[in-house]
Amino acid sequence: MSSKPCCWVVVPAAGVGQRMGAQIPKQYLSIAGRRVIDHTLERFLCHPQIAGIYLALSARDGLWGECEFADDARISRVEGGEQRCHSVLNALRALKHQAAVEDWVLVHDAARPCLSRKDLDHLIDTLINHPVGGLLGVPVHDTLKSVNAEGNVEGTVSREGLWHALTPQMFRIGILHQALESAIHKGALVTDDASAVELAGFQPKMIEGDAGNIKITRPEDLQLAADYLSRSD
Template identity: 40%
Template sequence: MTVESNNREAAVIVVAAGRGTRMGTKESKQYLLLEDKPIFVHTLEVFVRLPFIKEIVLVTGELDVPRCQDWVRAYGMEHTVKVIPGGAERQHSVYKGLLETDCEWVLVHDGVRPFVSEAQVTACYEAAMQDGASILAVPVKDTVKQVNDQAYVTSTPDRRSLWAIQTPQAFRHSDLKRAHEEALKDGFLGTDDSMLVERLGVAVKVVEGSYSNIKITTPEDLDYADFIRTKEKTGRG
């Protein structure tokens, strides 16, 4: 299935409500500057350029809504991006975003993943329409050990079956909303949206992404982000 250029029927929820402590800065990671522009703005611009994205909801901290709205206006996205306050947990923020959208398909993306490409987003969206749900991921490079509470190795999973999960993740809106409501009812807190949908028995297709689609959470990530941006501009790599 191919997404037609005039088929604007998907929404995206960009989650940027976390405070983050691993960055070691007073400012939240999503508002740190990358090439003189807040990281989350780089992220939003990827989705603004995609013709099949009809709605963009930026979910941020309640106190940050006014300045995010200012940034959205400053970069000419006020007619495309709606800014709303999030919840106590990422999961709650995504659900609040879902209540603001009504497209049949919805993508969820981390606000601090600015290097996802338009091609990757499109591939994830197409896979969801074909298979019902999809997530971007990359094969794990390192050997992974399962360890018990006493820090002893209990098993070594086959690396060929392990993938590191990224965003965006794409779902039928009704499935994701039901998954969130079931999780809320059960008091279940998942580590990503796919985990909630999997609880419903929905099969989730993995779409290979890129190792450069990093989540910027530490100072080292920010240094690597500068390297990636420089490489993109010079055409090296």
């Protein structure tokens, strides 16, 4: 493997964010006077170890051209897919024409704008010599309940060893590409990249990050994200 592998970023942003109930996809909503996706992309564009970003957008997306970084040469647009995993795979297929298989790819949610520079540095520094990769996460602290289809509690689930998975999730490009191809071929529409790598027989490394690295999924998350951004580094 190369002694100095490059770090690339893939941002799947082809979703519509139905739970937000908004007229536009959640990545284009405004926080502190800027679009969510502009906050998100800036985190990587300002980092010296990031070689470039591949952004997966819907073919019908008409809003990206209005964003701050729409003309930034470091960002390559690719067509998104039906599910998140298809969007990531499309981006990896394009990226492999420019990057080496042993390079790193950091896959990050477009609607996760509060990633701190500290967490990004920690993720890269911890994994840069790892054979496979890993992801940011936070331990589960709340009590977990198992609930049936009628909404009745069936039991309490032990939270020992359980973590909330966050992004970025950072893997060798060759490993993630092959893992996603295999998962989708088998009909496993994985909701995060680590799941595909796990199905391929690997054990990603979990790295504790900041709980403030939230994903915007509901209207109340916008104010919460604004609060985190106002205190961010």
